[in-house]
Amino acid sequence: MLNFTYHNPVKIIFGGHTLRELRKLIPQNKKILLTYGGGSIKKNGVYDKITKILKNYQVIEFGGIESNPQYETLMKAVALAKKEAVDFLLPVGGGSVLDGTKFIAAATKFKGEDPWDIIAKKAPVEEAIPLGAVITLPATGSEMNGYAVISRASTEEKLAFGSPLCYPQFSILDPESTFSLPERQVSNGIVDSFVHVMEQYMTVREGAPLQDRQAEAILMTLIEEAGKVKINPDDYTVRANLMWCACQALNGLIGCGVPQDWATHMIGHELTALYGLDHGQTLAVVLPAVLKHQKENKLDKLCHYAEKVWGVQKGTDREKADIAIEKTKDFFEVLGMKTSLSAYGISSEKFETIASRFDERNMFLGEKQNIGRKEVMEILKLCL
Amino acid sequence: MLNFTYHNPVKIIFGGHTLRELRKLIPQNKKILLTYGGGSIKKNGVYDKITKILKNYQVIEFGGIESNPQYETLMKAVALAKKEAVDFLLPVGGGSVLDGTKFIAAATKFKGEDPWDIIAKKAPVEEAIPLGAVITLPATGSEMNGYAVISRASTEEKLAFGSPLCYPQFSILDPESTFSLPERQVSNGIVDSFVHVMEQYMTVREGAPLQDRQAEAILMTLIEEAGKVKINPDDYTVRANLMWCACQALNGLIGCGVPQDWATHMIGHELTALYGLDHGQTLAVVLPAVLKHQKENKLDKLCHYAEKVWGVQKGTDREKADIAIEKTKDFFEVLGMKTSLSAYGISSEKFETIASRFDERNMFLGEKQNIGRKEVMEILKLCL
Numbered sequence: 094m095l096n097f098t099y100h101n102p103v104k105i106i107f108g109g110h111t112l113r114e115l116r117k118l119i120p121q122n123k124k125i126l127l128t129y130g131g132g133s134i135k136k137n138g139v140y141d142k143i144t145k146i147l148k149n150y151q152v153i154e155f156g157g158i159e160s161n162p163q164y165e166t167l168m169k170a171v172a173l174a175k176k177e178a179v180d181f182l183l184p185v186g187g188g189s190v191l192d193g194t195k196f197i198a199a200a201t202k203f204k205g206e207d208p209w210d211i212i213a214k215k216a217p218v219e220e221a222i223p224l225g226a227v228i229t230l231p232a233t234g235s236e237m238n239g240y241a242v243i244s245r246a247s248t249e250e251k252l253a254f255g256s257p258l259c260y261p262q263f264s265i266l267d268p269e270s271t272f273s274l275p276e277r278q279v280s281n282g283i284v285d286s287f288v289h290v291m292e293q294y295m296t297v298r299e300g301a302p303l304q305d306r307q308a309e310a311i312l313m314t315l316i317e318e319a320g321k322v323k324i325n326p327d328d329y330t331v332r333a334n335l336m337w338c339a340c341q342a343l344n345g346l347i348g349c350g351v352p353q354d355w356a357t358h359m360i361g362h363e364l365t366a367l368y369g370l371d372h373g374q375t376l377a378v379v380l381p382a383v384l385k386h387q388k389e390n391k392l393d394k395l396c397h398y399a400e401k402v403w404g405v406q407k408g409t410d411r412e413k414a415d416i417a418i419e420k421t422k423d424f425f426e427v428l429g430m431k432t433s434l435s436a437y438g439i440s441s442e443k444f445e446t447i448a449s450r451f452d453e454r455n456m457f458l459g460e461k462q463n464i465g466r467k468e469v470m471e472i473l474k475l476c477l
Numbered sequence: 478m479l480n481f482t483y484h485n486p487v488k489i490i491f492g493g494h495t496l497r498e499l500r501k502l503i504p505q506n507k508k509i510l511l512t513y514g515g516g517s518i519k520k521n522g523v524y525d526k527i528t529k530i531l532k533n534y535q536v537i538e539f540g541g542i543e544s545n546p547q548y549e550t551l552m553k554a555v556a557l558a559k560k561e562a563v564d565f566l567l568p569v570g571g572g573s574v575l576d577g578t579k580f581i582a583a584a585t586k587f588k589g590e591d592p593w594d595i596i597a598k599k600a601p602v603e604e605a606i607p608l609g610a611v612i613t614l615p616a617t618g619s620e621m622n623g624y625a626v627i628s629r630a631s632t633e634e635k636l637a638f639g640s641p642l643c644y645p646q647f648s649i650l651d652p653e654s655t656f657s658l659p660e661r662q663v664s665n666g667i668v669d670s671f672v673h674v675m676e677q678y679m680t681v682r683e684g685a686p687l688q689d690r691q692a693e694a695i696l697m698t699l700i701e702e703a704g705k706v707k708i709n710p711d712d713y714t715v716r717a718n719l720m721w722c723a724c725q726a727l728n729g730l731i732g733c734g735v736p737q738d739w740a741t742h743m744i745g746h747e748l749t750a751l752y753g754l755d756h757g758q759t760l761a762v763v764l765p766a767v768l769k770h771q772k773e774n775k776l777d778k779l780c781h782y783a784e785k786v787w788g789v790q791k792g793t794d795r796e797k798a799d800i801a802i803e804k805t806k807d808f809f810e811v812l813g814m815k816t817s818l819s820a821y822g823i824s825s826e827k828f829e830t831i832a833s834r835f836d837e838r839n840m841f842l843g844e845k846q847n848i849g850r851k852e853v854m855e856i857l858k859l860c861l
Contacts, residue, residue, distance in 0.1 A: 094492070094714060094717040094718065094721070095492070096491060096493065096494075096495065097489075097491050097492065098488065098489065098490050099488070099489040100486075100487075100489065103484075104483070104484035105482065105733075106482050107481050107483070107734065108478070108481065108734075109480065111480065300714035301718070302697075302718060303694055303695060303718060303721055303722055304721075306690075306693075306694030306698060307694050309690075309694075310687055310691050310693075310694055311687060313686075313690060318686075330684035333478040333684070333734075334684070334686060334687060337685075337687055337688075337733070337734070338687055346730075349489075349491070349721070350491065350492075
């Protein structure tokens, strides 16, 4: 097991009818900036409930944060937060709203010249407006970590940053608020959660059987519950399990003391930035390609994954690995996800741009940092 | 899944050569009370390392905290902490030293007349001296929770208390510091961790498959690593896995949203208080008896446990449950633990005292609160 530090101070409030806790969680004297996305919280009733619960607070609003939250949009919120001198941020929605709000928190207090430096140059976050979240879409795990992924349309970039100051103080997770999600977002969320686990699990073995089993626990539960949610979208227990899986998939725990990959996410971010695919859509395409490309490096773990998660008992190690990759792909397909770029009508025209970006950033991907420009090109071709 | 709140702010620093982090973790201006037990940290070198690392700090010492830390002893430390006006506590050792120090933290700042009220009357902890721990014995999970169990010789009591103010700010877990543990303490620790999981898992099913699998992950890893540690006591990876299992077993995570039992612990505490058995020893005796007594109530989960943890595939549900209980007992026996009171030469003389105590406290045990005086007597007889 590798040495590690684990510290996750987020308070999770989980369950039905928990929104009312907001009054205990946010001090009465706070001036709140309530942030949200395209308005689904107005349709599903969450917005009305929250404004009622917070009727004795000073609340400013900023709506319209996109999926793949855009720097340009967020900077408008930063201007508003400064003008109104808000001292608490309350993102309500999915991971994009929360990620965007983490950036608002850091950028509003940023002392440097250009807040984009927080993302592009890893300028340190020395101060941030405190925030607490209400999550209505299980997917990114952002509710229990200090990370955010921000996009910038003008440069076609999608990049991550993180800071201990960007942990939400609390996150409220009410499974009932997910009943009304469109099927596409449910599937995207399941794939996102699944791939978050795979990035921390599908590497080389590192003598960490508990972490392996904890990862398999999430994968198996996601597979099981994904099958149920299509049939019974209003089943509270199913929605609760999916929501808790998404949260556990990226709160740092399963990554303790083990090598991590993240090649799928890094390549996927580029596909979103350059082709506009949903985050989950990119992952469903890229993960199988990365696994195929890295089969020899990951053979031992792929075989273990085949046995433990998919119940594959027969065949050579390589055959088991192949079956596991196919089963992963099938799982995505059954969820309604496409698993090739060609299925989206996308060809190789921008592959060179993507591969050269990793070159420019002098970035090597994968747990062995063995995926450079050439290998990214090979993986992208496997995505076609 | 039941509604829940999960909040665990402890920073875990895990791995070899991590003691030096103490200098970053404790502010330079703090006056530290270093607490420890019977002196094993002087034999295994941890004491020397820490005093060297903290040579620029003001450090007062208080040694001699017992296994099952005694109120009378701890009150001497409280007097010392007050006299010296210490403002940071650094327990170094196992769960007893840490539990005792949590009480010192709360009792030193207690405004009421009798600090025993914190334990016996659940008097609220409104202030506590901050603490950070160095753990050298994987067992209690105290390093990542806010609970403590304190004993009082004069009244033959052993009782728990907890407060968010008693979370360690940090816990350093260096598996190397466990190499020199006596076999009895290793076995006690494994049983303690195992039973912590069982108290949160072996109840009734509550539509929480992720938590079930996370619990099974710890149980299976404990079983696996327990077999290795006897053969290779100096294997770092084995020690690291046992240490991480113990921590995960009682940091609250697997108990999220599920019913909990704790009858084994409650009865076990009485056996320690009245007969002086080690904590782990009591659990190895009581758990099988509780499971036998509650077989019908827990049948579904016992059967699930038999299949998932022990690989039992054949037989009726009741047969599977019986096999699982036997396998649990065998596991404890192979660890060198006795699984009956008669094996310790203990007879039923104090059973009435124990059973009547739960009556006096008006306390019903088990996830269904269906274990009262009569049932405690029945369980104790099954322990013989």
